[in-house]
Amino acid sequence: MATVFQKPHALTDAALHYCPGCPHGIIHRLVAEAIDSLGIEGRTIGVAPVGCAVMAYDYFRCDMMEAAHGRAPASATGIKRCRPDCIVFTYQGDGDLASIGMAETVHAAARNENITVIFVNNAIYGMTGGQMAPTSLPGQVTQTSPYGRDVTHCGWPIRVCELLSTLEGPEYVARVAVNSVKNVKAAGKAIEKAFRNQVENKGFSLVEVVSACPTNWGMTPQKALEWVESDMIPYYPLGVYKDRTAAKEAEAK
């Protein structure tokens, strides 16, 4: 009998700890598929964040490290500079990457550090129980914005892709989503590109994945995916924000 579908090799057999309906499982799978398809598992080193994906080191079959909160791009830099032949990726949430780790994110991008960053934006701190994130939407109700995010009090959510794309440094910056089959397929392609860029020594590649948090949003998984479409994506438009190689090729034509 022909095998038509199987778990990617780059994922271990460990059971994921994520909540029912959480898209982290999908995103893990997309990362693992990219690693499989490029045949790089044996030379890949992943860096897990602090946040819901803190135990990602148990789920990826490659060598893994668990970084301090927000510092994954710095630790990944340390690894990559020591082992340039290894493929180094970070997997980070919005609080980790865009709040406490913003300096590490911006500077790794500015240096065009040859690493791959998977940035999962679900507009909330999941692991700690649903506090306001740097990417929580205006008016969004969270544990620490119980009356809705008041932008006159705590500022506006940060659009990471737009911000990073103003830098000369990064090679590739793109925003995708995992709220529909079509978007999941496009997300998989972007993630694979972000890894291939590193294999080809092109430099810093970040894929922001607009995701959902049914548990802390207080929604059913189905409703959460609908909210991604109706509320998240309008504020965080999908697309490629920077692709240096593609831009150069377009210029050459």
Place this chain on the structure above:
Amino acid sequence: MAERVLMKGNEAIAEAAIRAGCRHYFGYPITPQTEIAAYMAKRMPKIGGVFLQAESEIASINMVYGAAAAGMRVMTSSSSPGISLKSEGLSYIAGSDVPAFVVNVQRGGPGLGGIQPSQSDYFQATKGGGHGDYRMIVLAPASVQEMASLTVKGFNLADKYRMTAMILADGTIGQMMEPISFEDVEVETYDKPWALTGTGMKREHNIVNSLYLKPDELERTNFQRYEKYRTVEESEALWEEYLMEDAEICVTAFGIAARVAKNAVAAARAEGIKAGLIRPITLWPFPKAALRRAADQVKAFVSVELNMGQMIEDIRLATECRRPVSLCNRTGGMIPSPDQVLSSIQAAAGCRDGRLSEGQMTSPAQKGGN
């Protein structure tokens, strides 16, 4: 005889690190240790190494964490306020049992403090600094030669025990020049089967991690780590004794303070006071045995420190308060003169009942400074 070269203390650390096999340096500028970064910035690209100026001390220690996890001899250097920022990373490095080499060329604190020499990070270095139960091997050079030799030793010990070795120097030794040689400590190498190298599809994945959500696992890990620390305490304490054979007054001092103290001990001897010096070279592990022995022999201790009295607590602990311990100190970048130390030795020697009253303690305020 080994070739001798004239070098600044900070440069001696950098050159010794390279000779110890360190090819990766991540740092952030801060006075008074910047010569280390400057030296590395020049040398590393020429020997196939990496020098990277990070965006902050926090980023640089986490780069060290990554490189250490990848199995490399790696270092960072900073000065007091910068070490506070690195302390988060030092805790993670300890919790993950990876080896790192860190230099603190101390300046006065707290806060932004000053940029002149100090020893006021003794507590931070020997008692923690970061969160959680952990230790670092703390080496206190008192000469430019020791800046070099303790650097090589630090890298050896870090790899041997999979922990951080820290050089706790100060601005004086960092900036001064002395002739040194680089051949007195042998470079040791250790296998690192735990390191992140890529599995090569030939082994299970390695994980470098400090997270243990199950309390029994975290407890077990902490107990195991403290077994290792006990081995370090039993086998790696280093100290120097000077004129201690018949001493009745034991002066204790580390780093640059010990150089001043040594002169004062010699001056006291010239006056007929039987003074001696114990200079801890490792501040952790602390040379408790030497001090315990001294407590059986001497009448009193004088702790000479460039801080408000930090090592003095370890002297009292090691000697179980069996003898009076007085403090002779300056802070804020001030350094005691040999005369100030001599006065403290004289005061301790004049102590008839074996107990010093508060009034007999020496401080610059009471002595009117220097």
